[in-house]
Amino acid sequence: MIRRIDLRGTASPGRPVDYRSAVPRADFDVEAATHQVRPTCDAVRARGVDAIVELTQRFDGIEQHDIRVPEEALTQALADLDPAVRAALDESIRRLRLTCEAELERDVVTRLSDGATVTHRMVPVDRVGLYVPGGLAPLVSSVLMNVVPAQVAGVRSMALSSPPQKSNGGLPEPAILAACALLGVDEVYAVGGAQAIAMFAYGAGPCRPVDLVTGPGSIHVVAAKRLLKGVVGIDSEAGPTEIAILADDSAEASYVAADLLSQAEHDPLAAAVLVTDSERLAGEVEAELDKQVFATRHTERIQVSLGGQQSGIVMVDDMEQGLEVVNAYAAEHLEIHTIDASSLAAQVRNAGAVFVGPFAPVSLGDYCAGSNHVLPTAGCACHSSGLSVRSFLKAMHVVDYSRAALAEVADHVVTLAAAEDLPGHGAAVTVRFER
Numbered sequence: 001m002i003r004r005i006d007l008r009g010t011a012s013p014g015r016p017v018d019y020r021s022a023v024p025r026a027d028f029d030v031e032a033a034t035h036q037v038r039p040t041c042d043a044v045r046a047r048g049v050d051a052i053v054e055l056t057q058r059f060d061g062i063e064q065h066d067i068r069v070p071e072e073a074l075t076q077a078l079a080d081l082d083p084a085v086r087a088a089l090d091e092s093i094r095r096l097r098l099t100c101e102a103e104l105e106r107d108v109v110t111r112l113s114d115g116a117t118v119t120h121r122m123v124p125v126d127r128v129g130l131y132v133p134g135g136l137a138p139l140v141s142s143v144l145m146n147v148v149p150a151q152v153a154g155v156r157s158m159a160l161s162s163p164p165q166k167s168n169g170g171l172p173e174p175a176i177l178a179a180c181a182l183l184g185v186d187e188v189y190a191v192g193g194a195q196a197i198a199m200f201a202y203g204a205g206p207c208r209p210v211d212l213v214t215g216p217g218s219i220h221v222v223a224a225k226r227l228l229k230g231v232v233g234i235d236s237e238a239g240p241t242e243i244a245i246l247a248d249d250s251a252e253a254s255y256v257a258a259d260l261l262s263q264a265e266h267d268p269l270a271a272a273v274l275v276t277d278s279e280r281l282a283g284e285v286e287a288e289l290d291k292q293v294f295a296t297r298h299t300e301r302i303q304v305s306l307g308g309q310q311s312g313i314v315m316v317d318d319m320e321q322g323l324e325v326v327n328a329y330a331a332e333h334l335e336i337h338t339i340d341a342s343s344l345a346a347q348v349r350n351a352g353a354v355f356v357g358p359f360a361p362v363s364l365g366d367y368c369a370g371s372n373h374v375l376p377t378a379g380c381a382c383h384s385s386g387l388s389v390r391s392f393l394k395a396m397h398v399v400d401y402s403r404a405a406l407a408e409v410a411d412h413v414v415t416l417a418a419a420e421d422l423p424g425h426g427a428a429v430t431v432r433f434e435r
Helices: 030-049 049-060 071-080 082-101 140-153 174-183 193-202 221-228 252-265 279-295 299-307 319-328 341-345 362-367 403-419 423-431
Strands: 004-006 108-113 118-126 127-131 156-161 213-214 242-247 269-277 312-313 333-337 353-356 393-403
Touching: 004 082, 030 049, 030 193, 049 174, 049 193, 071 174, 082 140, 082 174, 082 353, 108 403, 127 140, 127 193, 127 279, 140 156, 140 174, 156 193, 193 213, 193 221, 242 252, 242 319, 252 269, 252 279, 252 333, 269 279, 269 299, 279 312, 333 341, 333 362, 333 393, 341 353, 353 362, 403 423
Parallel strands: 004 312, 127 156, 127 213, 242 269, 242 333, 269 312, 333 353
Antiparallel strands: 108 118, 118 393
């Protein structure tokens, strides 16, 4: 069901190995998908709501008359929400809000001399568009992961969009609507896919353009975010999910297999990768996968994911090589199941989030760990971070100098302006001392 990739014996002094390409991902990459979503984005830009209605009919088979979800639908969804689900959402919100408030950056004032200060000021983005997937799995938890850090950051205006569902009369999933109501988000749209990202970027009908778009989505959502980056800010490219597990001989095979399956059930394009130096563990995990996959609801979807080229068991010589592999792979989720898990976790440089030890499965992070599950995929963790309060803040320098403080550095400013052949820059300083 899942293939093996053997990297043992490939590493030697003076002969670096390209581990990033040694653990390949799915063929359908974001760059290829941008060509598919460009006509969709162009249509929304040119024709707004009319284009969205046509695209929803084409892609979702749903006729729409109004893309905005009525407030009464939000209120009713919350009233109908299963009390147990509401209790779980409440606890997830509480834990996430605690970590968000703890990481909220404060303004930093640097006093360079008497009368000379530079303040590093954190300013929330004015308006954001939050995307919540609703395809194979309606991710109600993604409502929390988007909204809570935006609220803690102090964002004043937010709009949320999720795909319409035939089963809910053309509105998004009821649980998603309920979570919006629970968090006080009342600007909600029944728009999915690339057209939702274009709606946020360009504005359409009742939806004004936003400054920043966040949230996970399909490969087409990610492609639209890449295509429209610059028109609108984006958090990161959070597409089809992926899990990597670094494990040694001490790992429990049933845990490892269950965690691989937990992410494979998201999407046929989901990636599940085990990196290990233990032949015994590899064999036992294969056996567990064969057993567990037929005991789950989404057997066919999981089989496609595990059987795809994006998934595999990677055999390495030792944990040192294993660390090199996972750092090169830069997984969205990285679990570490080893004797010295904390020590190895401290050496991870590239991952969206790291889960340490046998009792920190990715599923915990998806819901109730207090961490955020909107994370960079497809290797983007080597340069991008997961969604957080910082995603919704901009840094601004505020420069405040008195006359005396400016005089202290006036000659330096004039000298550097002359060195760059920009005499007007120097004159803007000297004019202040001519009287």
